[in-house]
Amino acid sequence: MIPATLHQLKVFETTARHGSFTKAAEELSITQPTVSGQVKQLTQTIGMPLFEHIGRKLYLTEAGEELLATCQEIFERLDNFEMKLSALQGAKRGQLRLGVITTTKYFVPRILGEFCQDYPDIDVSLQVINHQQLHDRMADNQDDLYILSNLPDDLEVHAEAFLDNPLVVVARADHPLAQRKKIALSALQGADFITREVGSGTRRAAEKLLADHGVSVQVRLELGSNEAIKQAIAGGLGISVLSRHTLITEPPNGELTVLDVEHFPIRRHWYVAHLAGKQLSVIAQAFLAFMLKSSQKTLENSARRSLALQP
Incomplete structure (x- = not known):
C-alpha cells in the first residue's frame, strides 16, 4: 500500500488538472515551492516519474495518468461519504x-x-x-x-x-420582415447574420438547418455571449438565431422581435x-x-x- 498522504494526492490531482504548479498553488492557496515539494515527495514514494516537462508544458506520464484516475475516484468517494454522513446526521x-x-x-x-x-x-x-x-x-x-x-x-x-429549448430567429422590431407571417427560409438568403462563437450548440443547429436548405447568410459578427448578440441586433447589425429563453428578460413591445420563419423554431x-x-x-x-x-x-x-x- 502506497504511504501517500491525502494532501499529497490533492496537490498532485490539482497540478495534473491544471498542468501547472503555479495554478495549482493558486487554487490550493499555498506556495509554488510547496506544490513542487509535495509532488516530488509523492514521486519518490511511487518510485516512478509522474510528470514530464516538454518545453514549458507539463505532461502526465503513464504512471501519472493512472494515479490521476485513482485520485479522482478517491476524492469522489470521499465527497459522497461526506454527503451521506451529513444526511445521516440530519444536516x-x-x-x-x-x-x-x-x-x-x-x-x-x-x-x-x-x-x-x-x-x-x-x-x-x-x-x-x-x-x-x-x-x-x-x-x-x-x-x-x-x-x-x-x-x-x-x-x-x-x-x-x-x-424545451426552442431556437428562434430574432430581429430588431423595425426589421423589414418583422410584420410578415410565414416567411420563407429563402428570405434569409444573404442576410446580415450575428452568430455565437465556434463550439456553440446554437450555432451548430442554425448552420445545419440553413445548409440543409441551401440558404447562405452573411456572417457579420461572431460574439461570445447571447447578451452581446441581442445588443448587436438592437443596434441594427443583423439578425440571429437564439434560444427563446434568452428573451425572458426582454420587455413586450421592446427593441427585439421573433420572426415567423418557416422551419423555426428549431425543436431542441x-x-x-x-x-x-x-x-x-x-x-x-x-x-x-x-x-x-x-x-x-x-x-x-x-x-x-x-x-x-x-x-
Whole structure:
C-alpha cells in the first residue's frame, strides 16, 4: 500500500488538472515551492516519474495518468461519504458542482436559488461555459451534473430531458420582415447574420438547418455571449438565431422581435446529465429531483414572457 498522504494526492490531482504548479498553488492557496515539494515527495514514494516537462508544458506520464484516475475516484468517494454522513446526521451540508452552457443562465440561477432556500448551507460551484468547454469538463469528470442541449456522442452519459429549448430567429422590431407571417427560409438568403462563437450548440443547429436548405447568410459578427448578440441586433447589425429563453428578460413591445420563419423554431431540449456509472452525492441527487420537479413552472414562465415578443 502506497504511504501517500491525502494532501499529497490533492496537490498532485490539482497540478495534473491544471498542468501547472503555479495554478495549482493558486487554487490550493499555498506556495509554488510547496506544490513542487509535495509532488516530488509523492514521486519518490511511487518510485516512478509522474510528470514530464516538454518545453514549458507539463505532461502526465503513464504512471501519472493512472494515479490521476485513482485520485479522482478517491476524492469522489470521499465527497459522497461526506454527503451521506451529513444526511445521516440530519444536516443539509456539502458541495454541489454544476456545469451548464451559457444560455441556461436565464433560468438555472432561479432554480438554484429556490433550491438553496431549502439547502442554505451547501457550497455551490457553477461553471457557465459553451458546449465544447462543457464537454471537456464532462470528459474529465469535474462536476456532479451538467445542463446542456447537445448530448455528447463520444461519452457514455445518463441524461434526462427536462425543458424545451426552442431556437428562434430574432430581429430588431423595425426589421423589414418583422410584420410578415410565414416567411420563407429563402428570405434569409444573404442576410446580415450575428452568430455565437465556434463550439456553440446554437450555432451548430442554425448552420445545419440553413445548409440543409441551401440558404447562405452573411456572417457579420461572431460574439461570445447571447447578451452581446441581442445588443448587436438592437443596434441594427443583423439578425440571429437564439434560444427563446434568452428573451425572458426582454420587455413586450421592446427593441427585439421573433420572426415567423418557416422551419423555426428549431425543436431542441435541455438535458440534465452525468457520466454513466457516476455515484451522485446526496446533494446532487436532491438537486436533480428538485430541478425535474420545478422545470414545468420554469417552462410556463418562460413561454409567457417570450411569447409577448411575437409579431
